Amino acid sequence: MQKCVLKVNIHCDGCKQKVKKILQKIDGIFKTEIDAEQGRVTVSGTVDPAALIKKLTKSGKHAGLWGAPKANNNNNSQNHLPNQTLRMSWMIHITHTIR
Numbered sequence: 385m386q387k388c389v390l391k392v393n394i395h396c397d398g399c400k401q402k403v404k405k406i407l408q409k410i411d412g413i414f415k416t417e418i419d420a421e422q423g424r425v426t427v428s429g430t431v432d433p434a435a436l437i438k439k440l441t442k443s444g445k446h447a448g449l450w451g452a453p454k455a456n457n458n459n460n461s462q463n464h465l466p467n468q469t470l471r472m473s474w475m476i477h478i479t480h481t482i483r
Contacts, residue, residue, distance in 0.1 A: 385414060387426060388433045389450035392440060394420045399445070406443050410436065424450060 394400050400420045407416050413429040425447075427436060433449060440447035 385428055385430060387428045388436070390425045390427065390433070390436060390440070390447050391423055391450045392425045392445055392447045394418070394423050394425075394445075402443070403440065403445055406440055406445070407436070410439060 392403055394403060397420075400418055403418060403425060404416060407413055407425070407427065410431060412431040413427055415428040417426040419425075427433075437447045437449070
């Protein structure tokens, strides 16, 4: 089992419930912790973080890896990391349980 931390835009209780509902439908997730104040979502399971980000983004919730570098606004290209780089970044951001 692996743990990853995502940064997700959560503005209200409705957003929190939407994120929880989206994640509950994904196979391989065993536990989810949502810190709405910080916009931090901790997911434990056997799911690829890229798949989590893709699912949340397709559902209208902007998501990314916690602590990942922000996109350069002067650059017109989209901020998409290749899968291998994303997986390596995710491994670096494996963290302990957040209170």
